[in-house]
Amino acid sequence: MEYRRFGRTELQMPVFSCGGMRYQYQWQDLPAWKIPKNNQRNLEETICRSLEVGINHIETARGYGTSEMQLGKILPKFPREKLIVQTKISPQEDPREFRKQFERSLAFLKLDYVDLLSLHGINTEELLHQSIRPGGCLDEIKKLQQQGKVKFIGFSTHGPTEVIIKTIETNEFDYLNLHWYYINQINWAAIEAAQKHDMGVFIISPSDKGGQLYNPPQKLVELCQPLSPMVFNDLFCLSHPQVHTLSLGAAKATDFDEHLKVLSLFNKADEVLIPILERLEQEAIAILGENWFRTWDIGLPNYQETPGNINIRTILWLRNLALAYDLIDYAKMRYNMLGNAGHWFPGESAKRINEIDLRQCLANSPHADKIPELLLDAHRLLAGETVKRLSQS
Numbered sequence: 001m002e003y004r005r006f007g008r009t010e011l012q013m014p015v016f017s018c019g020g021m022r023y024q025y026q027w028q029d030l031p032a033w034k035i036p037k038n039n040q041r042n043l044e045e046t047i048c049r050s051l052e053v054g055i056n057h058i059e060t061a062r063g064y065g066t067s068e069m070q071l072g073k074i075l076p077k078f079p080r081e082k083l084i085v086q087t088k089i090s091p092q093e094d095p096r097e098f099r100k101q102f103e104r105s106l107a108f109l110k111l112d113y114v115d116l117l118s119l120h121g122i123n124t125e126e127l128l129h130q131s132i133r134p135g136g137c138l139d140e141i142k143k144l145q146q147q148g149k150v151k152f153i154g155f156s157t158h159g160p161t162e163v164i165i166k167t168i169e170t171n172e173f174d175y176l177n178l179h180w181y182y183i184n185q186i187n188w189a190a191i192e193a194a195q196k197h198d199m200g201v202f203i204i205s206p207s208d209k210g211g212q213l214y215n216p217p218q219k220l221v222e223l224c225q226p227l228s229p230m231v232f233n234d235l236f237c238l239s240h241p242q243v244h245t246l247s248l249g250a251a252k253a254t255d256f257d258e259h260l261k262v263l264s265l266f267n268k269a270d271e272v273l274i275p276i277l278e279r280l281e282q283e284a285i286a287i288l289g290e291n292w293f294r295t296w297d298i299g300l301p302n303y304q305e306t307p308g309n310i311n312i313r314t315i316l317w318l319r320n321l322a323l324a325y326d327l328i329d330y331a332k333m334r335y336n337m338l339g340n341a342g343h344w345f346p347g348e349s350a351k352r353i354n355e356i357d358l359r360q361c362l363a364n365s366p367h368a369d370k371i372p373e374l375l376l377d378a379h380r381l382l383a384g385e386t387v388k389r390l391s392q393s
Contacts, residue, residue, distance in 0.1 A: 001054025002263060004244045006200035009152045009174050011084055011115065013057055015238055016259055017202065018050040019247040020060030024067035032073075035066060042252055044074045049253035051078065053260060059202075059247060060109075061088035061120055062101050068108035076110045085111060088120035088156055088177075091131045095140040102144060117141055117150045118177060122167050123159035123343040131155075132170055156204065158344045160302065164190040168197055175200030180243070181210035182236045182280075183321060195242045203246045206233055207259075212333070217326035223279050227265075232276055234262045239269040284324040292367070296320065299364030303347030307356045311338055311347025312375065319378040328381075335382035350375040351383065 006013035023046050025039045047058065058075065060067045068087060075083060087105045092098040106114065119131050119138070131137045144150045156177035157164050164178060164187060176194055180187045180203055194201050207213045211220070213230040224232040237243050248259055265272055285293045296316055303311040315335065322331040338349040353375045362368035 002266065003054075004241075006244050007175055007194070008198040009116075009200055011152075011200070013084065013200065013245045014055045015245055015263075016055050016256070017057040017059050017086075017245045017247045018047065018055050019205075019249040020058065020067040020071060021064045022249040022251040024065055024070055027065035029069070030066055032069060035070060040070055040073065043070050045253045046250050046255075047071070047074050049256060050250065051082075053256055055248070055256065056082055057084040057086065057245060059086040059088075059116075061118075062105050063088070063090060063120060068105050072108050072110040080111070084115045085109065086116035086118065086154075087114050088118040090120045091122065091127050091137050093130060095135065095137050098137045098140050099144070102140075102149075106149065113149045113151065115151045116154055116175065117144070117152075118175075119153075119155040121344065122155045122157050123163065123346075125163055125166070127343070128163060128167050132172060138172055152200075154200070154202075158204075161187050161190050165193045168193045168199065171197055173199060175202060177202040177204050177247075179204050179209055180237070181206045182233050183211050183325075183327070184209075184317070191240075191242050201242060201244050203237055203243055205249060206237055206246045208249060211321070211325075211327055212330045215329075217328070219326040223283060223325070224276055227272065227276065228258060228261075230258050231261050231265075232273070234259055235265050235269055235273060236277075238262065238266070239273060280325070284320070287324045288320060293320075295366055298366055299362070301361040301364075306347075306361050307358065308352050309346075309348045310350055310353065310356065310358075310375070312358075312362075312371065314338065314345075314347060315350055315375055315378045316371070318382060319374065322381060332382045332384055335378070336384050349383065350379040353379060 002015045003012040004015060023043045025035050058071065060071060062068065075085065089098060089101045089105065122128050122131060141150060141153050145153065152174040154173050154175035154177065155167055157167065158179065167173065168176065168190065176199055178187050178190060180191060191201055207230050210233050211229065213233055216229040220229045227235065234246060237246055248256060250256060297313055300313045303309045306312055318331040318335050321327040335349060337345045338347055353372060358372055359368065362371055365371060
């Protein structure tokens with residue numbers, strides 16, 4: 001395993017983290033006796049394999065249902081100083097409720113402290129203000145820190161880049177969890193801001209939200225040769241030293257195996273990556289046209305500035321992926337979350353596009369004249385059954 005300094009925490013972080021949202025039994029809290037033995041056995045085998053290969057960062061959240069409780073049956077069996085344990089708790093208007101949730105997490109984990117505690121989902125300016133206001137959740141975490149129950153403070157986010165940067169620039173956080181991978185590099189400015197503040201950078205869900213790369217379309221497989229799309233994406237992310245760790249949402253012990261192939265490629269990353277990056281770009285240009293490929297996102301409004309809250313950028317991005325790389329199943333999954341996932345994946349789909357005049361909000365786009373038709377095309381291509389976030393399942 002390779003380790004990187006996790007920003008100002010000075011922790012030596014493995015380049016892969018064991019995320020805790022896919023091996024748990026259920027998304028709601030349950031009594032321990034309701035956990036099937038085979039599910040608990042699988043979780044423990046997954047954790048043992050993680051530690052065996054050097055992935056000692058175990059990451060979970062209060063919002064991950066039975067995950068913390070199930071981890072509490074295995075983590076105390078290992079030397080505490082060998083583990084880096086992280087949990088996440090959503091911001092609460094009442095900091096007493098936040099503390100109550102934290103104490104519940106710690107009790108479930110059966111630990112005296114967590115190394116990393118994140119405010120889970122600073123996705124809007126309102127949630128940022130609620131978190132950092134005097135007497136708010138951040139002040140409560142600092143009390144926990146003084147009591148030795150928390151070592152370092154961070155935040156996770158699915159929010160827009162400007163909210164992420166605003167949160168970073170408070171200089172109140174030691175690290176962050178955010179989305180950034182080959183198919184969606186919009187948050188690079190936030191990673192650069194985090195580097196200026198010497199923060200640890202943890203990438204959320206590079207294999208799932210990064211394109212469902214555990215089940216890639218054949219076209220993407222061919223474009224990424226000689227690597228699998230999953231290994232390509234891992235290497236792409238980790239070839240940037242500003243990135244410290246990638247979350248692997250392992251559901252079983254063998255899920256680490258493909259990712260581990262990356263470790264032998266670091267010393268020849270450029271040699272391996274450049275031909276793949278060129279093929280991916282050339283294919284996108286061939287399908288979408290070079291002008292669109294280079295300029296499609298210029299001058300697009302955010303969803304709050306758009307009639308009907310249509311998330312134009314996200315819809316066009318998903319259409320690009322579906323057409324260029326055959327990422328149709330992924331694009332459908334994400335598209336059909338629009339309007340159903342709140343601030344975790346905001347804005348609406350294009351289902352009402354024929355009822356809305358977008359001319360004013362598209363005034364700064366070089367493609368204003370054709371975007372309404374492309375949004376309609378995206379809806380025809382991607383619309384289907386409503387999709388909810390996993391935690392809503």
